[in-house]
Amino acid sequence: MYYKIMIVEDDKNIANLLSSHIEKYGYTTVKTENFNNILEVFEKEKPHVVLMDLNLPKFDGFYWCRKIRRVSTCPIIFISARLGEMEQVMAIETGADDYITKPFYYDVVIAKIKSQLRRNYGLYSPNTKERVLNLEGLTLYPERPELKFKDKTIILSKKEAVLIETLINKYPKTVDREVLLESLWDDENFVEDNTLNVNVTRARKRLEELKIKNAIETVRGFGYRLNITWGND
Structure with a gap:
């Protein structure tokens, strides 16, 4: 199945390295360039997973995570240099599915992405008949x-x-x-x-x-x- 990963990272070097590594596994990537309209890009591209930096221009990752959660349950993985417990708590409370700290190993990022894809769209995704x-x-x-x-x-x-x-x-x-x-x-x-x-x-x-x-x-x-x-x- 075709999967698209959206990268919301204002450090172009990190964004390019992430994109290059992720695409080696056959995924398509979308790198955010306009950080004033992240939700608009999200709704247009309809990615399967979002990699979200915390420190972003104008509004931080928490803000954009809340915005996305109003319209979608798409998996969101934070990638941040902030190591504090409070940041991780806030990430979860705003709707994030996972949190990776910088510096990170690319293989860990790939493992996290694969996990979210399996749980949401693959082997472990919900059955057609709704469970109650x-x-x-x-x-x-x-x-x-x-x-x-x-x-x-x-x-x-x-x-x-x-x-x-x-x-x-x-x-x-x-x-x-x-x-x-x-x-x-x-x-x-x-x-x-x-x-x-x-x-x-x-x-x-x-x-x-x-x-x-x-x-x-x-x-x-x-x-x-x-x-x-x-x-x-």
């Missing part, structure tokens, strides 16, 4: 991805949906951290330990938006499990 998961009145539509409880529905990020789906499928068992890492990323060797914690915290906050508190319980030394006390309300 229900647990004590909590309903998840993984392919939308929407989460509903009582009369309220929220839109999840892809990783939030995958994490909650895994916990629902394994309920009432505790899910090992390694199992969750494997569900969220094809190659957990490239994932920092704190990244899973950030995703779990984010999922907890989304459940709180549905007035469900303490829904994801931490089992020390093992992993996480759902606490369905909301079913007793």
Whole structure:
């Protein structure tokens, strides 16, 4: 299948090197040149994956990630020299699917791209028939991805949906951290330990938006499990 990767990077040298390496694997690349209209370029090109630098002219990567998320669930991978935990948290909260720190290995970038392509368009992409998961009145539509409880529905990020789906499928068992890492990323060797914690915290906050508190319980030394006390309300 034909895949297009959009590179949003204002350092021309890095953008050209990324483009050259990615195209060796048979993908087509689109390099952003006008950083005032990134959303317009995105909607015109319709890429399968976006590589997004954080430090950009005028508006930063967080801004453009939010803009894209309003119109698309296309995978977005941040590539940034910012190493702080807060930047990674903000990236996830604005809708990013992954975060790579500079300097980076090109093979890691390719591995991340392949992972997103498999999960969204290839072997692991959703089936044609929509799946619906229900647990004590909590309903998840993984392919939308929407989460509903009582009369309220929220839109999840892809990783939030995958994490909650895994916990629902394994309920009432505790899910090992390694199992969750494997569900969220094809190659957990490239994932920092704190990244899973950030995703779990984010999922907890989304459940709180549905007035469900303490829904994801931490089992020390093992992993996480759902606490369905909301079913007793």
